[in-house]
Amino acid sequence: MYLHGTSKINSSGHLEIGGCDTVDLKQTYGTPLYIMDEALIRQRCREYMDAFRASGLTFQVAYASKAFCVKAMCRLVDDEGLSLDVVSEGELYTALQAGFPAERIHFHGNNKTPEELEMAISAQIGCFVVDNFIEMQMLQALAEEKNVSVNILLRVTPGVEAHTHEYISTGQTDSKFGFDIGNGSAFEAVKQASGSRNLKLLGLHSHIGSQIFEVDGFQLAVSRVADFSLEVKRELDVTFKVINLGGGFGIRYMEGDTPLAVAEYVKAITDAVKKFFAEGYPQLPEIWVEPGRSIVGDAGTTLYTVGTSKDIPGVRKYVAVDGGMTDNPRPALYESKYEAMLANRGLDRVEETVSIAGKCCESGDMLIWDLELPKVNSGDLLAVSCTGAYNYAMASNYNRIRRPAVVFVQDGHSDLVVRRESFEDITACDLVPERIVKQPSFK
Ligand SMILES: Cc1ncc(COP(=O)(O)O)c(C=O)c1O
């Protein structure tokens, strides 16, 4: 397994992250456990901020909180000076509860409810990324009612097909998100937004997809957005102050993955902005981006305890862990691949090829196929790397499995940032109608 950030094998042969021995972490917190390398998260935040500073452009880096949104993470991101992108009232609530400055919060989503818009207006967030005409009308009406002016960006689909899994590709014309540049709907949206009384149109937003390794898709998106901005300037005399180019920068999950360094992505984007907005545009726009996965993805490791196994001679050996698709649905959803190792036996040599099964009542609940490990025993610890993004965030209670705890580790200290769910949590929202009430059979 590739060792990201501060991960290393210590002299006892144990995986250590942030100076914490994972065998000790299991003793303290139990498994499954998400372990987040705080130093690596901070390093990634700084890589973005430094690269943008070097570009000389005015910028905002908004962490896409959908990747991993808990209060401690919001605090950390604020501490590093980033902005925050939220897509629901739940994420907004978490950010506000964490004391994240509202003026640096951007609100996304293709179906924001009136309640969500109200909540965000009342909180005086920095910007709404408006996705469609119905939302624009709703937002205008609510802002007018409250007699306030709200900042907006219009989300456009630039007609760029990102080279990634089709379920996480979003910039193409046939997408549920945004106003299409190609069919005139983006132009109409600019016309309406720039004419509205209570909406302050700052600019455009484009996001082409996720886990992208090449820069050409981003460069093409910048050129399409720049062409469109010039058209809008010419036809409507509207100038954009801000261009938001979304997130999507890829990370290394597996050996064959070849992401660029953060600085290279940023340079490609900022150079493209300088190039395509150079001619005919009154000023270089402010550039905003929204990285999620590339801030937290490789900082996360999930620690499991091995339970049962099933050997089918000549076919395959299944080794089951105490988690699965409930804490990491990505293999089942996207056929995502992960690397893993035995965290308590990091120096032992490889002896067998096994497939890692989750504990859900679902044949598709497989975390890793054909993984080379030392001879695995019940009670061993399995560490799966690169689980910081879209794992805890997409976790579920399927089979009424309790969501794991999350710890931040740094310099030999561990801090619990999300406690493990309890049985009470699992049944907290259940109600039993009076007519079928019976005393609980288990306390
Ligand atoms: C609008 C928007 N912004 C930002 C992101 C973050 O993407 P990533 O985690 O790939 O950086 C996403 C998710 O793909 C998104 O939909």
Ligand SMILES: N[C@@H](CCCC[NH3+])C(=O)O
């Ligand atoms: N949730 C996806 C990516 C989509 C992100 C949001 N647009 C993943 O796990 O890779």
